[in-house]
Amino acid sequence: MLRMPRRRLLTLGGAALIGTLPAPRIADPFTLGVASGDPLPDGVLLWTRLAPEPLHPAGGLPPVGYPVEWQVSEDERFTRVIREGTATAFPAYGHSVHVDVRGLRPGRQYYYRFRSQGHLSPVGRTRTAPAKAAAPRSLRFAVASCQAYTDGYYDAWRHLAAEELDVVFFLGDYIYEGAINSVGGNRMDSTLGLPDTFELETDTLDLYRMRYALYRTDPDLQAAHAALPWILTWDDHEVQDNYANDASRFTTVPAKDFLVRRANAYRAYWENQPLRWPRQPAGPDMSLYRRFRFGDLAHAYVLDTRQYRGDQACGDNLRAGCDDRDDPPRTLLGVQQRDWLLDRIGRSPARWNILAQQIMMAECRYGGTAGRLDMDKWDGYAADRRRILETAAHTPGTVVISGDIHNNYAADLRVDFARPETAAVAVELVGTSITSGGDGSDTTAQLDTQRTYNPHLRLANGQRGYVRCELGRDTMRADYRVMSEVTRRGGTISTRASFVSERVRPGLVTA
Ligand SMILES: [Fe+2]
Structure with a gap:
């Protein structure tokens, strides 16, 4: 059973959030999977997009925002969570979520997942880039x-x-x-x-x-x-x-x-x-x-x-x-x-x-x-x-x-x-x-x-x-x-x- 503490909503990309939104309950919104990209020595970008009905306009969602909790862990079972927070999936961005996680260690493997409306996403694995001064062998x-x-x-x-x-x-x-x-x-x-x-x-x-x-x-x-x-x-x-x-x-x-x-x-x-x-x-x-x-x-x-x-x-x-x-x-x-x-x-x-x-x-x-x-x-x-x-x-x-x-x-x-x-x-x-x-x-x-x-x-x-x-x-x-x-x-x-x-x-x- 995943336990995520309720956290203060983050500010993303300068767009101030408008508080926790009273969104209706929805079917599993993680039909499009999860992704990570653009690795840096101290961070990586985590992505998902909510779409309970992926082949329909707006993924079958009404034009309201949904809070999406995220976690980054050192292990696949999420016993060593080292970063977590809450983002908002805004309708203006197709209910996508882009979390710019920082404060990670260079050249390391991490696991991540999301949760929204009582649904848990698949687990993703990612990797930070080596330190700037490192001399990797390959x-x-x-x-x-x-x-x-x-x-x-x-x-x-x-x-x-x-x-x-x-x-x-x-x-x-x-x-x-x-x-x-x-x-x-x-x-x-x-x-x-x-x-x-x-x-x-x-x-x-x-x-x-x-x-x-x-x-x-x-x-x-x-x-x-x-x-x-x-x-x-x-x-x-x-x-x-x-x-x-x-x-x-x-x-x-x-x-x-x-x-x-x-x-x-x-x-x-x-x-x-x-x-x-x-x-x-x-x-x-x-x-x-x-x-x-x-x-x-x-x-x-x-x-x-x-x-x-x-x-x-x-x-x-x-x-x-x-x-x-x-x-x-x-x-x-x-x-x-x-x-x-x-x-x-x-x-x-x-x-x-x-x-x-x-x-x-x-x-x-x-x-x-x-x-x-x-x-x-x-x-x-x-x-x-x-x-x-x-x-x-x-x-x-x-x-x-x-x-x-x-x-x-x-x-x-x-x-x-x-x-x-x-x-x-x-x-x-x-x-x-x-x-x-x-x-x-x-x-x-x-x-x-x-x-x-x-x-x-x-x-x-x-x-x-x-x-x-x-x-x-x-x-x-x-x-x-x-x-x-x-x-x-x-x-x-x-x-x-x-x-x-x-x-x-x-x-x-x-x-
Ligand atoms: Fe092509």
Whole structure:
């Protein structure tokens, strides 16, 4: 029997509470699980969202606030509770709860849970970052992205939850915005029983909120959130396929109208992820790029390649002979974010610098030297890429991690990809999707072409899964974990390929 003392209500994010609210009794509101994220040496962000009827607007709750008690313990049975308090799930924030717990010890594992209206949440496990001055022997993380709910089952998340990891980097496409057939796509589960509103593309705040709720009802995804802290960034589908800054993929939509949709999408994103209060969006703007430190071993730079980019050169997709892509003013990160990144990695004291971002950085030709390049990727923003790789050339230990493309790639990064005889300056691990694209296959004609014409690619694979990575003091190891299938429940996982790379002499070598 849980016993939680009634505590004075906390003040969160400067929003003064209005006292204990007389809220009606409700069914179990913890249908979306629990999560933690953005680990610091002294704290972590805890998240949950109340939704007794997750597939309905407002989670089936009336527009009143609910007090939510929380506890952090050193042990799973909560006999050594070291922090506790009460937050409020406000209707204005979709009844989400974001608790910024501080005063924890660095590099330690903790357990947490919530209680509201007589209901107890599942227990989550999390981990703080090492102390700033610590010299950790290793950092273990996973690279994951792209989990189209209707494309398959989330068994990859169940396997990931069983791995020994410190943190997950989720690199975008947490939801997909398109209409969902009410029988559930590849899941083909006629008992899914989605309300008809899921047959609408998301654009309003309610529709985005309900889309997150659908995804978060999945028990395997909940298990992965409950197993360890996540550090997230978004890609395009959290708003709309291939959008750029204030430009919809449809040129007929004026920027001012698209920004209304972006505001709805960003607000729902913040509400539904373990992000701190200062990250809350203001209208259509939300600052998501940020840095995390893991002692002296690694600094992670989490980037946003969607909100500030110039519109894609020569159209959104594959183009050959597009000189505009190399225009020096054309920027993927925006000037402010790019200068922040270059300044920090240029003088980074860490042994490794992780660039956690959405899209493939390595050049990827779909054909010979005149082959097409994807204008939505770093290939469409070649000047920005060159500046980053020139900085990396003087900064040992740069590891770029990416998602978006629903394939696994392992790449040596060079300042000039046309000169394969030159030394690599960094390495890139492109992680495949969790489900997006369905089962996939080890290779395809397109992957064969890419391997042929891009000698810096050490792996090109089209299965589902994630990348498991361990940074040691001098060596990085990456294991590409792939699923047997995702369109049926119970897919198994195996290691398709493993690579190592030396910190001071980057270049992927088969392990
Ligand atoms: Fe995707």
